[in-house]
Amino acid sequence: MQQRDAARNEERVTFTLAGALAGARRCVPVAVSGCAIGLVFGTLAGQAGLGAGEAALMSALVFSGAAQFLVLGLWASPLPVVAIVLTTLVVSLRHLLMGAALGPVFSRLPRLKAYGSVYLMADENWALTMGEFAKGRRDGAFLLGGGLLMALAWTSSTFVGGAFGGAVEDPARWGLDFAFTAIFLALIAGMWKGKSNILPWVVAGAVSVAAHHWLPGQWYILLGGLAGSFAGVVRRGL
Amino acid sequence: MGFDGVTLLVIALMALVTYATRAGGLWLANRFDLSERAGAWLDAIPGAILVSLVAPTVLTGGPAEALAAVAVVAVALRTASLPLAMVTGVVSVVVLRALS
Numbered sequence: 001m002q003q004r005d006a007a008r009n010e011e012r013v014t015f016t017l018a019g020a021l022a023g024a025r026r027c028v029p030v031a032v033s034g035c036a037i038g039l040v041f042g043t044l045a046g047q048a049g050l051g052a053g054e055a056a057l058m059s060a061l062v063f064s065g066a067a068q069f070l071v072l073g074l075w076a077s078p079l080p081v082v083a084i085v086l087t088t089l090v091v092s093l094r095h096l097l098m099g100a101a102l103g104p105v106f107s108r109l110p111r112l113k114a115y116g117s118v119y120l121m122a123d124e125n126w127a128l129t130m131g132e133f134a135k136g137r138r139d140g141a142f143l144l145g146g147g148l149l150m151a152l153a154w155t156s157s158t159f160v161g162g163a164f165g166g167a168v169e170d171p172a173r174w175g176l177d178f179a180f181t182a183i184f185l186a187l188i189a190g191m192w193k194g195k196s197n198i199l200p201w202v203v204a205g206a207v208s209v210a211a212h213h214w215l216p217g218q219w220y221i222l223l224g225g226l227a228g229s230f231a232g233v234v235r236r237g238l
Numbered sequence: 239m240g241f242d243g244v245t246l247l248v249i250a251l252m253a254l255v256t257y258a259t260r261a262g263g264l265w266l267a268n269r270f271d272l273s274e275r276a277g278a279w280l281d282a283i284p285g286a287i288l289v290s291l292v293a294p295t296v297l298t299g300g301p302a303e304a305l306a307a308v309a310v311v312a313v314a315l316r317t318a319s320l321p322l323a324m325v326t327g328v329v330s331v332v333v334l335r336a337l338s
Binding site: 030032033036037050051053054057058061062063064066067070071078079081084085088089090091092093094095096097098099100101102103104106107114115118119121173174175176178179181182183184185186187188189190191192197200201203204205206207208209212213220221223224225226227228229230231232233236 | 241242244245246247248249250251252253255256257259260261262263264265266267268275277278279282283284285286287288289290291292293294295296297298303306307310311313314315318319320321323324326327328329331332335
């Protein structure tokens with residue numbers, strides 16, 4: 001009897017305020033760095049021709065640093081709508097895998113809570129949430145709490161950067177053009193799992209550099225990403 | 239502070255596409271067991287995308303960018319701190335560009 005209760009307890013998935021607060025607390029360092037990056041994004045968005053309000057709206061609704069930085073490179077008049085949406089889609093494909101990983105726990109939550117929470121799923125709060133689940137603390141609100149804090153930091157700092165970042169005339173002079181390259185490099189370093197990464201990453205890099213050289217626009221990201229990920233499948237012999 | 243119609247449309251479409259991918263993974267996981275091959279492909283996408291993003295800047299941008307990238311990776315591997323890695327990259331690229 002006791003054993004059965006323990007087993008049921010282990011499988012129980014909650015969605016509590018305490019869980020949301022715990023998620024927010026764990027995301028404080030992420031939100032602080034998100035503020036710095038948001039200032040940079042707001043500044044660069046202003047230089048690309050976006051108003052501070054528009055940039056902040058994008059941060060609140062899209063809530064994806066990688067996609068937002070990327071489309072700034074495409075921002076021109078008239079807006080290349082199809083290229084921007086395609087680029088966003090390609091960069092966001094990783095969310096499919098992240099969402100799938102949440103599935104076993106989130107499928108036991110009411111639909112509104114599960115599908116509402118994933119609106120604010122970002123790399124960082126997702127990674128922290130998966131860590132919580134692995135320790136047996138299955139509170140679905142942990143993801144939402146972290147996401148809300150990050151969204152608040154990201155959106156407000158974007159606005160401040162867009163409204164006051166005009167003081168930074170030439171981002172290259174201050175090295176700011178390299179800021180998101182550095183962020184992506186740090187994320188890559190964190191993804192290193194061993195030799196199995198070498199082939200897909202070399203293929204991705206080679207195809208990306210070639211496409212960047214020979215093709216116009218941002219196709220190098222899509223082509224490099226596809227080539228590298230397919231190389232990853234081949235590498236695993238599947 | 240004006241809002242441009244086409245800009246708002248683009249932002250809405252971006253939001254729709256990103257949310258579709260966020261909800262789509264959850265939806266698929268609740269319905270299908272992903273094949274091992276599909277799982278391996280999805281698994282390899284984030285790294286491949288990130289490498290493709292930075293490769294042209296790092297490999298063909300010049301010595302300042304390449305050296306700054308090495309510094310960023312070294313700091314990231316040592317500290318696992320995103321803000322510290324970002325500051326390292328920005329500061330070293332400024333210094334290296336001034337030197338070259």
